Amino acid sequence: MVRTVSVLGATGSIGKATLDVLQSQQDRVAVDALVGGRDVAALAQAARRMQARVAVIADPDAYQDLKAALAGSGIEAAAGPSAVVEAAARPVDWTMAAISGTAGLRPSIAAARRGGTLALATKECIVSAGTVFLDAVKAGGGALLPVDSEHNAIFQSLAGAAVRDIKKMVLTASGGPFRSWPLERIATARLEDALQHPTWSMGAKITIDSATMMNKGLELIEASYLFGVESGRIEIVVHPQSIVHGMVEFRDGSVVAGLAPADMRVAISHALGYPDRIETAVGSLDLIQIGTLTFEAPDEKRFPALKVARAALERGDGAIAALNAANEVAVEAFLARSIRFIDIMPVVIETLEQLDRRNGLAAPRDLEQVTALDDEARKTARNLMQSISNQTATQAKALP
Incomplete structure (x- = not known):
């Protein structure tokens, strides 16, 4: 059975990884809408490659450029915030919500209200509009699947377990580029330093959030809303190797962990195939070669974002x-x-x-x-x- 899919944020890092997964499954998916921000050339190229029905650029001034780039392809072009929301509301089976920042809120809510499966890679939907967003998901009657590697690992570790059986959840953090920097050196950090993430290749905003560890604070908030678990049962652990992405400890003492290479295509593939599994081009995890997995407590004095985020969640x-x-x-x-x-x-x-x-x-x-x-x-x-x-x-x- 061929599934219809749309990608909101197709020109960003998550969007590009999603297109890579979709291309490997072209006999099983049909791309309906691709939405990009300002990169007309990248959006047009992706739309042609994926044979999308419509391509939408968020920048309204880029409409003529997008239309010209798609000339002769038969792909419909549109532009502007309203067109983005309209694209998100198109009836498809599966939508990737990967527009970064609060710009992704309205289109993601439109997709949620429409129903179908919503693969969520946009933290801001929950951290900006938690209850409002989840109410839209409930009203649409569709499935919400987390694509952040940490939340996806928690989702897989839970395997449908009841909230009452959860003793605690553990979200892991790489520690970012300043994990081992003393406070005095962090005070002198340059932009170039903060953009050097040790593990992941991501957009600039999320990379800076990783450097402050606000990214992990936002993930803590998101986990609480997604899984219905209060702040006191969610722990943050620094894990520099980024192999263990999340763990769940149950009240009987069992601990189930989600391990995977540091590659977003793993979580994307899980969300695309769910409840089945699909083949990916991601290499196997070689624990013998990795050798050692280490864990440490986060330093909230050097990274106060974690404490601030937890306080906001409780508020x-x-x-x-x-x-x-x-x-x-x-x-x-x-x-x-x-x-x-x-x-x-x-x-x-x-x-x-x-x-x-x-x-x-x-x-x-x-x-x-x-x-x-x-x-x-x-x-x-x-x-x-x-x-x-x-x-x-x-x-x-x-x-x-």
């Missing part, structure tokens, strides 16, 4: 949405070299504190309230960063 949907928005703004500023690496977390923390003082962390009840809270958190974070920039400029002028 609820509003705090989580604000945390994510402020972090996105701060990371964008760091990538633009407007603030230092060590300024990222203070911006996030102060944004949450300011919003709390204004009673601005109430849980949003619908997508409009999610958007309003996200906007307010971003505005607050940007104002804070302007203050940081002014202070830095003043200090620079005072230097001899």
Whole structure:
């Protein structure tokens, strides 16, 4: 049986890995829609290669370029945010939600409401709109399958077990590029340093989140919502080899772990084939060659993001949405070299504190309230960063 599929975020790192898996299964899948951000050439090339029915670019100004790139192919071209949501709502059997940031929220919710299987690789759907997003999934009646390697490992380890049988879940973290750096050296970290992830090849934003360990904080939040387990039963463990992606300890003392090479195609293939298994081009895991697997506790003094994320989870949907928005703004500023690496977390923390003082962390009840809270958190974070920039400029002028 041929399954119809769509890929939201087809030109990003997860999207490209998804297309690689889909290409290996072309006799079993038919690609309906591919959605990209700004890279017209990559989107058009992928649409032609996968023989998609429609290709959508998020940038509305890129429509004519996309149309020209697809000329003679028979592939429909569209552009702009509304077209992205319309593509997500097209009736297909399986959708990969891999648009990074809150830009992926509306299309992912549209896909969830439509039904079918939603393979989720966009953390922001849950960390920005937890209850609202999960309500959309429930309303659509489809399946939600996690594609983050850690959550996918937990999902496979659970194998349908009841929440009451879970003693704790363990999410592993590589530790990022600064795992062994002392605090004094982290204070001097450059953009080039933060982008050197030791294990994974990812987009810039998620790589910086790995360096601060906010990525793991967001995954902790996501795990709580996905599996219905409270914060106290979720543990973060640093595992530099990135072979064990997640573990579940059950109340009878059994521990089931998900191991795999550090290759996103493993989790993508699982989500595409579920409940069956499909063949992939990923090499076998050679534990003898790997030799040693090590684990250590995360240092929350050097990486306060973990503590901040856990506190936001315990506070609820509003705090989580604000945390994510402020972090996105701060990371964008760091990538633009407007603030230092060590300024990222203070911006996030102060944004949450300011919003709390204004009673601005109430849980949003619908997508409009999610958007309003996200906007307010971003505005607050940007104002804070302007203050940081002014202070830095003043200090620079005072230097001899």
